[in-house]
Amino acid sequence: MAKKATAKKKAPASKAKNRAGLNDDIGEENRLRMWQLQLEVRHVEQRLHDLFFQNLIKGTSHLALGQEAISAGFGAAMRPDDYTFCTYRGHAHTLVRGTSMTGMIGELMGKECGMLKGKGGSMHLTDVSKGAMGSYAIIGAHLPIAAGAAWQAQYNNTGQIAACFFGDGTTNIGAFHEALNFAVIWNLPVVYVCENNLYMEYTPISEVTAVEHPAADRAGAYGLPSIIVDGNDADAVFRVATEAFDKARSGGGPSLIEAKTYRHSGHSRADPGTYRPEGELEEWLKKDPIPMYRQRLLDFGVKEDVVSGIEDAVLQAVDEATEEAKASPTPPMEYAYTDVWADGGSSWRN
Amino acid sequence: MDVIMPQMGETVAEGTLTVWHKKVGDTVSSSDVLFEIGTDKVEMEVPALADGVLTEILVAEGDTVAVGTKLAVIQGEGEAAQPAAPKPEASQPAAISTAPLKERPTRDRSMKLSPVVRKLLAENNLAHTDIVGTGRDGRIKRGDVLAYLKAPNAAPTAPFPAEAPGAVSGEGITVVPFSYRRKMTAEHMVRSKSTSPHVLQAVEVDFSAVNKARAKIGPDWKAREGYSLTYLPFIAKAVCSAIKEFPHINAHIEKDHLVVFDRVNLAMAIDLNFEGLVAPVIRDADLKAVTEIARATNDLAKRARADELTPDEFANATYTITNNGSFGTLITAPIINQPQVAILSTDGITKRPLVVEQDGEDMIAIRPVGILAQSFDHRAIDGSYSGAFMRRVKEIIEGKNWVESVS
Amino acid sequence: MAELTYREAVIEAIAQEMRRDERVVFLGEDIAKAGGVFKATVGLWEEFGDLRVRDTPISEQAILGAAMGAAMTGLRPIAEIMFSDFLAVCWDIVTNQIAKSRYMTGGQVEVPLVIRTANGGGARFGAQHSQAVENWAMMIPGIKVVAPSTPADVKGLLAAAIRDPDPVLFFEQKSLYATKGEVPDGEHVDELGKAKVVREGDDVTILALGLMVPRAIEAAERLQAEAGISASVVDIRSLVPLDTQTILAEVKKTARVVTVEENPRLCGWGAEIASIIAEECFYDLDMPVVRITTPHIPLSSADELEDEMIPSVDRIFESVRREVD
Structure with a gap:
């Protein structure tokens, strides 16, 4: 309870000082950007979902419908040269770094235009040029890797930070604990973000975790403050992100943030989510970040045509990207044999 | 004792009898190789396992029969002959004999040739039996083959000693370097001698009948064609005719089989004025008349000496005749032109006293007589076959109405 | 040339590369x-300081994860x-992660790092502290695998591994740390x-690797x-990339091959090489390829066992x- 109090203590303080309207500490520009990012994530993911059912995308895919405010809030708070590390549920975090929608949709469709040349797919989306340093499909692996990227920033004194996103289930794997301890003792500029959507996969996280708040309640073990944020409110997310990034950039070391949220879809494409208690989804749909944020913008006095204009532009961009991806050829066969080694090839012998 | 198809492996149910090494009536001893069998897994020589006489063969070469099938009968000394059993149907399962083999035949380890040894043997036309294995249980090692090839006089494809003494001309010595053709001939001759077990057979032939034809058209021929009508085309014609009755003479040996040809492509060994030897081919000689053969021979000889022959004119010979008669030789033992199975030498034909039978009485007559000598490859044919062929050649030369043939 | 121990060669190689390249x-x-x-890093902290030579907690995932993250963002970690x-x-x-990232990202991610580790038995x-696991590493596409047997090779190959743009797993044989050998002076x-x-x-x-090399020579x-x-x-010396040219040339020369492997029998590196030999120079062989390996058994601690x-x-x-008779 004491840890929860920490979070509560912080939130009112910033509210009292800053929430004066559209042009408060966040400001109109950031808000419109977060509106756009949330819409991009939502519409791209829905498009991916549709393409699955047209059998144009194979394999698996883990959607984050309902969790868009987290990636949008953090994404808007990042510098272009910061690093993002995310999981197999990583369409959102990669997209908010400004990567190409065509590259992403094309990658899932297995096309030549795919951002990974058709060699990674949904679970490994990466765009190094945008600081999206990879989507990691083995739970926990990217937490120490993010620490390593932060080490580079610290070593070269670049002022960059690494933001590392993961789910609630990750808090029970060893790498989570190794990475947090490591980041703290080396005082690394890394921000760990646990998106607690209540389910590790199919099993409620509460059934398999010793503490109520899987990340926040463990923060104290590593000497970190316990931070919980409403993961369906992009503004709230933006504020904690900014604070954690500032701390990291100024040599204050790592942070661990738990963002409460809910995924509207199942764990993966194969999961209808039938294990959820009746009415739970409906309750969370009422807190859907996107209609909420739209209403907030209108309440702040942003004109309807501006709000809708952004949404129309996003939908058009998604449509165009979809058509481009569909029109792209399949990857040339030689792609199968390239990029194992730095010389571009795959030979293991002379 | 009954000879049965042995079991050559746990999972082998039948075997193919590939070769009989003995025939009915032969005396065999227990260690003699009696036959060879093959399965999808192994090939094996099987010893007789008993002393006695092979009295019956019940399964023919090439037949596949079940393990345990009775293949033959060896009658031991003092053992009563038994009535012949009916020949079993191929592949029909037969009761497995309970009589154990005296010794389970296994291939000895020296026969397990490593890949590199097989390669070296093949490349050098060697048989594994040429090499003494020094490895475990007599296994032939690569080094054994290499040592064999290095040893003087042993290397069939190395016709010259690897390290020749460094002789130089002068001081009563003239060093004559071998021409390319000389070297090729040397290589071929050494290889042939090491590949084929040569057997020489000769017949004495009375050429009186041939002379009648030569006398009749010879002068005109010489005037018209510009060269003499020799004995050679007549001999060649006779050989082609005899081959029709003995086709295995006109053949090649390939690996473990004989390739027999319908047509006779007759190679004629031609001396290049002591500068070497070539053997161009008269194609389809069996379809040609004596005079056509005469013209073809003359044409080849002329062009050979002018070095005008094309490689095609040396290809696909099936039998070779070498003519040494112009030097008056008595007999020549020729070396087979590989991969053919036989070669004929024609030697000097001279007037000799010959015992002839006339009106039931023996008398001495003066006849043109010469010796025809054939070397044959004993892998392909036996002396009886070759001898019968030679007898037929002689009969044709002596008995044919050659005057009709050339008129 | 100076005579160095195997462990001193490790120190020399790392120091040589850290002096040359700030990213290391x-x-x-x-x-x-x-x-x-194993006293194979003595003096490095004293020379290069806290920022470049860093102690870690007992957290192997954190060690390699951090090395990877640093490598993919521009450092050259060991x-x-x-x-x-x-x-x-x-x-x-x-x-x-390390082995697959370049491929999975279509070549975007580079992971130029070296994992050094003390491998093998005899101590x-x-x-749980004696295994020769080079064959584990050899099975993974995307990682180079090196195992030197002499101090000179330690220095030369470790320096090459640090400079290599691909990830390298560098196996030092712990029983060899005290062995001595001539090592070229200066940059090697x-x-x-x-x-x-x-x-x-x-x-x-x-054919031998690591500790098996001096034994094979003897x-x-x-x-x-x-x-x-x-x-x-x-x-x-190097399992990946594998110098099949040198190996096959020797096989063709002698026609007989024996592998001497410290790894346990099944899927040891010699099995792969034997299969390459069988495929590519079968007709040059004069005896079956023979493998001498540690048996497929966990290692014992008692000297004799x-x-x-x-x-x-x-x-x-x-x-x-x-076999050779």
């Missing part, structure tokens, strides 16, 4: 102030995993992916003296003499 950093357990549990057995606790980072440490950089014929011979080729000397068998010895398992000079000598 070094992390691991007890490697800085303590100088390493990470030490104290015993190669411990690779099992961070194998995800090695095999799923009576028992089954070798080439990855090259085997070395360390003893010429005509009758049989012995066995070859005895084969010559006692059995008249002339054995060539090839130090494989451990010595029984790991291929010894006697075992190599006897096996080769028996």
Whole structure:
């Protein structure tokens, strides 16, 4: 309870000082950007979902419908040269770094235009040029890797930070604990973000975790403050992100943030989510970040045509990207044999 | 004792009898190789396992029969002959004999040739039996083959000693370097001698009948064609005719089989004025008349000496005749032109006293007589076959109405 | 040339590369102030300081994860995993992350790092601190695998590994740390992916790696003296990339091959090489390829039992003499 109090203590303080309207500490520009990012994530993911059912995308895919405010809030708070590390549920975090929608949709469709040349797919989306340093499909692996990227920033004194996103289930794997301890003792500029959507996969996280708040309640073990944020409110997310990034950039070391949220879809494409208690989804749909944020913008006095204009532009961009991806050829066969080694090839012998 | 198809492996149910090494009536001893069998897994020589006489063969070469099938009968000394059993149907399962083999035949380890040894043997036309294995249980090692090839006089494809003494001309010595053709001939001759077990057979032939034809058209021929009508085309014609009755003479040996040809492509060994030897081919000689053969021979000889022959004119010979008669030789033992199975030498034909039978009485007559000598490859044919062929050649030369043939 | 121990060669190589390239950093357990549990990193912290030579907690996933993250963002980390057995606790980072990231991202991510680890037996440490695990590493596409047998090769190959743009798993044989050998003075950089014929011979080729190399050489000397068998010895040095040209050339020369492997029997590196030989120079073979390996059994700690398992000079000598006749 004491840890929860920490979070509560912080939130009112910033509210009292800053929430004066559209042009408060966040400001109109950031808000419109977060509106756009949330819409991009939502519409791209829905498009991916549709393409699955047209059998144009194979394999698996883990959607984050309902969790868009987290990636949008953090994404808007990042510098272009910061690093993002995310999981197999990583369409959102990669997209908010400004990567190409065509590259992403094309990658899932297995096309030549795919951002990974058709060699990674949904679970490994990466765009190094945008600081999206990879989507990691083995739970926990990217937490120490993010620490390593932060080490580079610290070593070269670049002022960059690494933001590392993961789910609630990750808090029970060893790498989570190794990475947090490591980041703290080396005082690394890394921000760990646990998106607690209540389910590790199919099993409620509460059934398999010793503490109520899987990340926040463990923060104290590593000497970190316990931070919980409403993961369906992009503004709230933006504020904690900014604070954690500032701390990291100024040599204050790592942070661990738990963002409460809910995924509207199942764990993966194969999961209808039938294990959820009746009415739970409906309750969370009422807190859907996107209609909420739209209403907030209108309440702040942003004109309807501006709000809708952004949404129309996003939908058009998604449509165009979809058509481009569909029109792209399949990857040339030689792609199968390239990029194992730095010389571009795959030979293991002379 | 009954000879049965042995079991050559746990999972082998039948075997193919590939070769009989003995025939009915032969005396065999227990260690003699009696036959060879093959399965999808192994090939094996099987010893007789008993002393006695092979009295019956019940399964023919090439037949596949079940393990345990009775293949033959060896009658031991003092053992009563038994009535012949009916020949079993191929592949029909037969009761497995309970009589154990005296010794389970296994291939000895020296026969397990490593890949590199097989390669070296093949490349050098060697048989594994040429090499003494020094490895475990007599296994032939690569080094054994290499040592064999290095040893003087042993290397069939190395016709010259690897390290020749460094002789130089002068001081009563003239060093004559071998021409390319000389070297090729040397290589071929050494290889042939090491590949084929040569057997020489000769017949004495009375050429009186041939002379009648030569006398009749010879002068005109010489005037018209510009060269003499020799004995050679007549001999060649006779050989082609005899081959029709003995086709295995006109053949090649390939690996473990004989390739027999319908047509006779007759190679004629031609001396290049002591500068070497070539053997161009008269194609389809069996379809040609004596005079056509005469013209073809003359044409080849002329062009050979002018070095005008094309490689095609040396290809696909099936039998070779070498003519040494112009030097008056008595007999020549020729070396087979590989991969053919036989070669004929024609030697000097001279007037000799010959015992002839006339009106039931023996008398001495003066006849043109010469010796025809054939070397044959004993892998392909036996002396009886070759001898019968030679007898037929002689009969044709002596008995044919050659005057009709050339008129 | 100076005579150095194998462990001094490790120190020289790291120091050489850290002096040359500011991007080279070094992390691991007890490697800085303590100088390493095998004393193979003594003096590096003193020379290069806290920022570049860093002690870590006992967190192998964190060590390799951090090394990877640093490598993919521009540093050239050297990470030490104290015993190669411990690779099992961070194998995800090695095999799923480090080895595959370049490929999975269509070439976007580079992971130029070196994982150094003390490999192999002979030190009576028992089954969890004695394994030769080079064959584990060899099975993974995307990671280079190097195992030197001499101080000179340690220096040259470790320097080459640090400069290599691809991830390299560098196996140091812990029983060799105290061995001595001539090492070139000054900057010394070798080439990855090259085997070395360390003893010429005509009758049989012995392929060996790491600790098995000096044993193979000693066995070859005895084969010559006692059995008249002339054995060539090839130090494989690098399993990935594999110098098949040198190996196959030796096989063709002698027609007989014996592998001497410290890894356990099944899927040891010799099995792969035997299959390459069978495919590519079957017709040059004069005897079946023979593998001498540690049996497929966890290692024991007692002197006699451990010595029984790991291929010894006697075992190599006897096996080769028996097979080559």
